[in-house]
Amino acid sequence: MPLPALSPTMEMGTIISWEKKEGDKLNEGDLLAEIETDKATMGFETPEEGYLARILIPGGTKDVPIGKLVCIIVPNQEDIAAFKDYQPEAEAAPVVAAVPKKQAPAPTPAAPAPVSAPTPVPVQSSGRVFASPLARSLAAERGIDLTTLQGQGTGISGSIRASDLERVVASATSGMSAPGSPSSYTDSGISGMRSVIAKRLLLSKQTIPHYYLTSEIEMDTVLQLRQQFNKQLEKDKVKLSLNDFVIKAAAMACMRVPQVNSSWMETVIRQYNSVDVSVAVSTEKGLLTPIVFGAEKKGLVEIGITVKELAAKARAGKLQPHEFQGGTFSISNLGMYGIHHFSAVINPPQACILALGGTSNKIVPADNDKGYKSVQVMYATLSCDHRVVDGAVGAEWLSHFKSFLSNPAAILL
Secondary structure (H helix, E strand, C coil): CECCCCCCCCCEEEEEEECCCCCCEECCCCEEEEEECCCCEEEEECCCCEEEEEECCCCCEEEEECCCECEEEECCHHHHHHHCCCCCHHHCCCCCCCCCCCCCCCCCCCCCCCCCCCCCCCCCCCCCCCECHHHHHHHHHHCCCHHHHCCCCCCHHHCECHHHHHHHHHHHHCCCCCCCCCCCCCCCCCCHHHHHHHHHHHHHHHHCCEEEEEEEEECHHHHHHHHHHHHHCHHHCCCCCHHHHHHHHHHHHHHHCHHHCEEECCCCEEECCCCCEEECEEECCEEECCEECCHHHCCHHHHHHHHHHHHHHHHCCCCCHHHHCCCCEEEEECHHHCCCCCCCCCCCCECEEEEECCCEEEEEECCCCCCEEEEEEEEEEEEEECCCCCHHHHHHHHHHHHHHHHCHHHHHC
16 A cells, blocks of 8 residues: 555655554454654544455655555454565665676776965965955855965965865864854754645745734723633633634624635635635744634634644644635734734735734823823734735725724624
8 A cells, every 4th residue: 555645745755654564354444553744743543444464564664655564464463474575676675787798897087186275375464364255255255264375275365265265164064174154053954844834935935925014902891701701601610712703703804895705716816605714823844824614603602612722732733624625815923922913924815914912001091181090002014915806905905804803892793
């Protein structure tokens, strides 16, 4: 049985563990293995009844390509023995280069004569360093002090050239000490998830004409309503977050301005009838966007419970494909990190993403125009695909979103 594609963007997978042993009977739907994709770790179920005759790729193997044969399943128990020592034909034996009989070894080509570098001309003791403009620029970028290379230049009159800088960097990389060598560094491997995130974000910024709209929203009323609701929900051990109100308000605004709840599909603009909100969740391996489906129809409590469950599964790497694939509108909230304002990158093929900062105090004129008062404000920035959402349309959506949060009772109507 070949390794299947468990997500649309999956190119390779890691077999975390096998849940069945060789010789075990398999029923359709049994958990056969735990496989890590570019998005999550998920259980792979047995596609058919039979017996697990041989495991070809052991648990813990990384970067197994889609379509690679990972195990043998046979219909009858007596067929197991036939595959005891089976190996795929392409992997039956290690590849060894065949040497033809009586073939004389090829003569070793003579090494080219070393090219001697021009003898540097001694630098005068005036203290001035002669270097080409490119060498000076490279030295500044890499933090190399040109005075440490006096007498080592290979240019005219001993001046330092760009190639001399490259030689210094090369010697430092190979472990040789050199004056002015750059700081040490650590390389980290790129996970499958991080690779997919990089490709999608690059695609988004290169192909989608982004523009950004920011609105300041007074949050006192919604914060008071949240506090009131949470007191009423204490007996049920339910606690609403501000993000639950945000998701509901965004979904309601999408119903008022459905152009925002759309996608660019090259030949058509697809407008969705349901608002499926992708909520950005940070995990150790990268950013995931589990989806609150039909958010416009859900109450605040249901939204809150759904988001908590999805966020926990995302951080544990247990999201199933249907829980993060799709979505019609995205929300990214960095307020809990002390961020007050930022602009998010659109998640294609969606047309918009909402970026939210945290609340902060602001002094504003009092309602009676006598004196001033302190209010809690939040900055919301809508990133829009200009191919789908014109500026006036994006502004209209943001106006409705602001209205729903400023007067949260309207969300419940």
